[in-house]
Amino acid sequence: MIEKIVDLSSSLRIAGISVSISETLEAAAVMKAFQEPTVRDKEKIRLLLQACLLKKEExxxxxxxxxxxxWVRWFGERPSNVAFPEILDTLRKSIVNGDVQQMEETLNAAVANAQAWLAEEGGLPGQGQGGAAGEGNLGAPENPRNPLLRAGRRRAMYHHLRALLRFEALAQEMDNDSNMSMWQRQHARQSLNKAEALLRKTVFHSGYATGEQNASVRSRLKDADEDVSELPISKAAYTQIQKMQKLVPDIVRQLSYQKKYKDHHQKGILHMRKTMRKSLANGGFPIEITFKRKLPKRERIAILCDLSGSVEIFSQFALQLASCFSSQFAGIACYGFISDIDEITRYVSREDFPRSMSELYSECNLVLGTSSSDYGQVFQQFVKKYLHDLAKSSSVIILGDARNNGRDPGLDAFKTIKNWVKKVYWLNPEPASSWTYGDSVMKEYAEFCDAVHPIQSVKDLAKFVASLRGE
Amino acid sequence: MTQTLDQLLQETKEGLQSQQYLADDRTVATVALAFLLEKPILIEGPAGVGKTELAKAISSWKKFPLIRLQCYEGLDEAKALYEWDYRKQLLALQARKDESQSVDDLFSEEYLLERPLLAAIRANEQVVLLIDEIDKAEPEFESMLLELLSDFQVTIPELGTIKAKQRPIVILTSNQMRNLSEALRRRCLYLYIDYPNPKREAAIIRARVPGLKAQVIDDAALALSQLRNMDLRKAPSVAEAVDWAEALSAMGIETLSVETVLQTLNVLIKDHADMEEAKRQLTRLAEGMKK
Incomplete structure (x- = not known):
């Protein structure tokens, strides 16, 4: 039994779940109870091993x-001897009950059944009765290495199974069943849709023995392991952007942890209780004197995000950053701009932040006159509308590429901002080398900023946050 | 041996059921394993699916006292583990000023204030220790728990290491506000509790609200699963579902129509935007059904 458990945990490790030795030992201890496991024990064993070895629901x-x-490797056969009428019956029941697990098992059995038929008889079951017409060469001994043919065979199998399982008839039957309450009917319809999706998935993704799935697992693994922290944001694919966005909250959170422990040795009011307690170690003489920590000053930060088309991907990222800031700190105000500026705090601070994006774009006044970005006008508007609401001690973070489309950069307004607040930081998605090229006015703004950071990857963001922490 | 494990599973299932906690197979298997291996359980899942309730059910089923530690930001050793009763120490010092006694005994049991974790370790009988919402505490606190969770012992510098007399049953819950460390996960059995499927939800409602008609219960469970599929900010929890069933029962509902659901929606959904969204989708559903 031990070698079987070792095999399982090592294949889990290869697949990306880090199983420790102690967890393997536990699993082995549990499996001692099963000397000769049978198919009947399978689900039980699955649940027990799951509790021991799996530590993240994802x-x-x-x-x-x-x-x-x-299981197939060590304990053999999958139950593929179930005949089609029975499968149909179980499937119907599981669809009506909405039991996804049973649905999955039944479909697996159906596909396994069809595959077995394919291998033995050289044709799909029930084909003689006019199943999937026009797909006659299903079982032909074609070259299995040819992926096109293989895909074709799967497609044929899918259509054939779909016809055999009679989804349409089932839907009809359900609609006409007057015994069902409306909630049941609605539920049954949804689970029928789910069953169809599952069938597609089972047919096109099954292949335990063929090694096809190995490849898909391996590529998924590669995706999971990929380190996106140094990847340029502008070149990232959609999934990579999502992965990057997951990294942002942790980076921002570091800032809040640091804040609490900062100023640890700052002197302030005498902390009576702690001083007395420490004095006990010296027989009641207050030798070590403790002071109350000064409360960290409340940060007030204004975040200005460029939402124009030229920095589309970056602005997603910027909004995500703004959202993380506003969930971590209290005094955060967020503004979005293209050629006009509007407050967006209420959108980004919502818990369902990514979903409030469309409302943000439709409800905010981001455009005044031109639809491309106009930093000069934006800063003038900001000074007019919002600057005087900001406390003098606050910081301003601007996220944008400073590409002004040849318009007036509005340096006076920018200077006013700089003189009003304590710090101004600029995060630019472009590398420092391109700040002097084209219509970028970054160099001119940079004179008035406390720091300008090129943010091309998540790592750069981490660097910026570290610099805020004073490391 | 197989027999004993089976028995344990069966026992656990019936035990939880006797406390009106209807557990699914995965929950039963994990709880049974926790007894068998004497390991802590880490429970994750959305809010309101009965994570804390499970600890309470185990405690009342086994008749073990429940010791609960509610985690929050800023929770530290002094509040969770132990603290020296410095006032008492001061008084003792004052009282024996004249006698030239040694002060060694100032750091002894007598001056120790037990907090939940230490209380669970030093209890004479087995207890259920519930560490609720561990994700709300800082990562530092999590690291402090590691010694307790793997060896069931705590180290107090002045007293030495205190080992548990009886290994407590430890249950940690988390709402996934932040990722817990690998080290913590490794030391626990893991259980993810999701919203129950309609069948189990109907059983839960039946157990808690026996007065309601069977047909209404089934429909209510299906309606709940519809609502949870709606992509709301806060889906209705199991506790709210039971409240709702009680409301339906009190109203004497015979058949559950969309109108009834719309009228009683405020029991299930506590957010204005969610309410609007749910109303819109339910109305659409009703129209679709009429066609």
Whole structure:
């Protein structure tokens, strides 16, 4: 039994779940109870091993996949001897009940059944009765290495199974069943849709023995392991951007942890209780004197995000950053601008932040006159509308590329901002080398900023945050 | 051996059921394993699916006292583990001023204030220790827990290491506000509790609100699963579902129509924007059904 558990945990490790030795030992201890496991114990064993080996719900899919293969490897057959009428019956029941797990099992059995038929008989079951017409060469001994043919065969199998399982008839039946209450009917319809999706998934993604899935697991693994922190934001693909956005909250959170422990040795009012307690170690003489920590000053930060088309990807990222800041700190105000500026705090500080994006774009006044970015006008508007609401002790963070489309950069307004607040930081998505080229006015603004950071990757952001912490 | 494990699973299932906690197979298996391996359980899942309730159910089923530690930002050792009763120490010093006694005994049991974690370790009988919402505490606190969770012991510098007389059953819950460390996860059994499927939800409502008609209960459970599919900010929790069922029962509802759901929606949804969204989708659903 031990070698089987070792096999499972090592294949889990390869698939990306880090299983420790102690966890493997526990799993082995649990499995001692099963000397000769049978199919009946399978679900029980799955649950028990899951509790021992799986520690994150996001990884449960990988776990189930690996468990399934492990089971086939060591304990053999999947139950593929279920005949089609029975499968149809169970499937119907599971759809009406909305039992996804049973649905999945039944479909797996159906696909396994069809594959077995394919291998033995050279044709799909029930084909003689006019199943999927026009797909006659299904079982032909074609070259299995040819992926096009393989895909074609799968597609044929999908259509065939779909016809066999009679989804349309089932839907009809459900609609006409007057015994069902409206909630049941609605539920049944949804689970029918789910079953169709599952069938597609099972047919096109199954292939335990063929090694096709190995490749898909491997590529998924590569995705999961990919380090996006140094990848340029402007070149990232959609999934990579999402991964980057997941990194942002942790970076911002570091800032808040640091704040609490900062000023640890600052002298202030005498802390009576702690001083007395420390004095006990010296027989009641207050030798070590403790002071109350000064409360860290409340940060007030205004974040200005460029939302224009030229920095589209970066602005997603900027909004995410603004959202993280506003969830971590109290005194945050966020503004969005293109050629006019509007307050967006209420959108980015919402818990369902990414979903409030469309409202943000439709409800805010971001454009005045021109639809491309106009930094000069934006800063003038900012001074007029919002600057006097900001406390003198606050900081301003501007996220934008400073590409002004040849317009007046409005340096006077920018100077007014600089003189009003304590610090001005500029985060630019472009590298420092391109700040002097084209219509970039970064150099002119940079004179009045306390710091300008090029933010091309998540790592740069971490650097900026570290510099704020004074490291 | 297989028999004993089976028995344990069966026992756990019935035990939890006797406390009106209807657990799914995964929960039963994890709780049974926690007994078998004497390991802590880490429970994650959305708010209001009965994570804390599970600890309470185990405690009342086994008749073990429940010791609860509610985590929050700023929780530290002094509030969670132990503290020296410095006032008492001061008084003792004052009282024995004249006698030239040694002060060694100032750091002894007598002056120790027990906090929940230490209380659980030093209890004479087995207890259930519930560490609620561990994700709200800082990562430092999490690291402090590691010794307790793996060896069931705590080290107090002045007294030495205190080992548990009876290993407590430890249950940690988390709402996934932040990622917990790998080290903590490794030391626990893991359980993810999701919203129950309609069948189990109907069973839960039946157990808690016996007065309601069976057909209404089934429909209510399906309606709840519809609502949870709606992509709301805060989906209705199981506790709210039970409240709702009680409301339906009090209103004497015979069949659950969309209108009834709309009227009683404020029991389930506590957010204005969510309410609007749910109303819109339910109305659309009703229209779709009529066609």
């Amino acid at each position: 990884q449960s899919e990988i776990f189930h996949e690996q468990f399934e293969r492990w």
